[in-house]
Amino acid sequence: QVTLRESGPALVKPTQTLTLTCTFSGFSLITSGMCVSWIRQPPGKALEWLARIDWDDDTNYSTSLKTRLTISKDTSKNLVVLTMTNMDPVDTATYYCARTTHRGTERVYFDYWGQGTLVTVSS
Amino acid sequence: DIQMTQSPSTLSASVGDRVTITCRASQSISSWLAWYQQKPGKAPKLLIYKASSLESGVPSRFSGSGSGTEFTLTISSLQPDDFATYYCQQYNSRETFGQGTKVEIK
Numbered sequence: 427q428v429t430l431r432e433s434g435p436a437l438v439k440p441t442q443t444l445t446l447t448c449t450f451s452g453f454s455l456i457t458s459g460m461c462v463s464w465i466r467q468p469p470g471k472a473l474e475w476l477a478r479i480d481w482d483d484d485t486n487y488s489t490s491l492k493t494r495l496t497i498s499k500d501t502s503k504n505l506v507v508l509t510m511t512n513m514d515p516v517d518t519a520t521y522y523c524a525r526t527t528h529r530g531t532e533r534v535y536f537d538y539w540g541q542g543t544l545v546t547v548s549s
Numbered sequence: 550d551i552q553m554t555q556s557p558s559t560l561s562a563s564v565g566d567r568v569t570i571t572c573r574a575s576q577s578i579s580s581w582l583a584w585y586q587q588k589p590g591k592a593p594k595l596l597i598y599k600a601s602s603l604e605s606g607v608p609s610r611f612s613g614s615g616s617g618t619e620f621t622l623t624i625s626s627l628q629p630d631d632f633a634t635y636y637c638q639q640y641n642s643r644e645t646f647g648q649g650t651k652v653e654i655k
Binding site: 463465472473474475478486488489490522524532533534535536537539540541542 | 550583585587592593594595598599602604636638640643644645646647648649
């Protein structure tokens with residue numbers, strides 16, 4: 427059974443750095459084709475993809491946020507960490523992690539999601 | 550970056566209606582497109598991948614079509630459980646979501 431769970435602070439102050447952890451089970455990030463991404467959703471707004479880390483340590487970032495984001499993994503603990511620097515109230519959102527897998531030769535995106543964690547940026 | 554534009558933003562429909570949502574990409578993405586359903590307070594759910602492949606467990610009334618820059622999600626007969634917001638997402642170059650289409654009760 428595949429599960430993902432996000433954890434981190436519910437409240438951060440402007441200019442602080444946010445650190446979120448995605449703890450997963452039911453798959454391994456050393457398996458070829460596996461990836462974990464972070465996606466966020468401001469209240470009442472659309473989904474926004476942030477970053478992805480692949481089984482081979484390749485990383486990709488949103489062009490608009492890449493200077494503020496770092497994604498990393500600990501395969502021994504089955505977790506992925508996202509850090510976002512210089513937080514601002516506009517970064518208030520529910521942050522999700524989600525899995526990407528391979529089926530045969532095809533990459534299948536976001537077949538499993540965590541339940542999300544709401545992060546509020548306020549002084 | 551590839552931009553994804555969905556239309557309409559809101560759709561009012563009745564149970565039993567055939568519903569079509571359109572997603573346009575700012576450049577060709579081949580068939581690298583997925584559709585998700587999201588209900589309030591819940592994480593999105595994958596419905597369709599590679600433009601037309603139905604995810605396991607998703608009812609067959611959902612179908613996807615298109616390639617290149619224009620794609621559609623069709624619900625053949627709208628059911629009460631289908632009132633939700635739908636998002637398209639491209640994965641040809643990094644990943645980008647559309648702005649969403651809310652399907653509401655007419």
